[in-house]
Amino acid sequence: MSIKIIQDELQKLSKQGENYVSIESLQDYLENLNQNEDKRNDLVLADFNAKCQSAVEQYKEDCAEWRELFKSVISNGQATIRMLATINGGAALALLAFIGKVWSPDFPNTFTGYNITLSLLFLCIGLGISALTQGLAYLGQHCFTYKRDNVGFIIQKIAVVSGATSLVLFFVGIICACKGFGLVT
Secondary structure, three states, X not given: OHHHHHHHHHHHHHHOOOOOOOHHHHHHHHHHHHHXXXXXXXXXXXXXXXXXXXXXXXXXXXXXXXXXHHHHHHHHHHHHHHHHHHHHHHHHHHHHHHHHHHOOOOHHHOHHHHHHHHHHXXXXXXXXXHHHHHHHHHHHXXXXXXXXXXXXXXXXXXXXXXXXXXXXXXXXXXXXXXXXXXXXX
């Protein structure tokens, strides 16, 4: 870069008709040029440092945002799994309380008894699957923590299907209970 500046200056002098340059003047010029070059390098370095610091701060901010979003996803997933266990378990408990009040030896053989016990079966299976979903969610996160992302993604997808299955079993159980009570034909 400095050589190009010297060549340009010498070209200007040559166009002005100068054929000789004093060594002493050239040395003074080069010394001045060297000081200017140092100032320019300091400015370039300061600009580079500022850009790098800005990039680092942006990266930190992006990481913090990603971390908060990740915590939110984990929290919502756990709340969903707890909700699945609560609705299946609560519905099963309500049916057990009902069965306890109307139980007779013939109850399982009646239309109502058959549908209520079938409903109870679906709700209990849904409750078990919601517990399985919690275990799968933990196992998937464990895989992500230890850089086994491919396995983690597979387990994560299985956990989602498992959670959806638990919800479907809740609705099937409710439909069976409604049939037993004569609300659905």
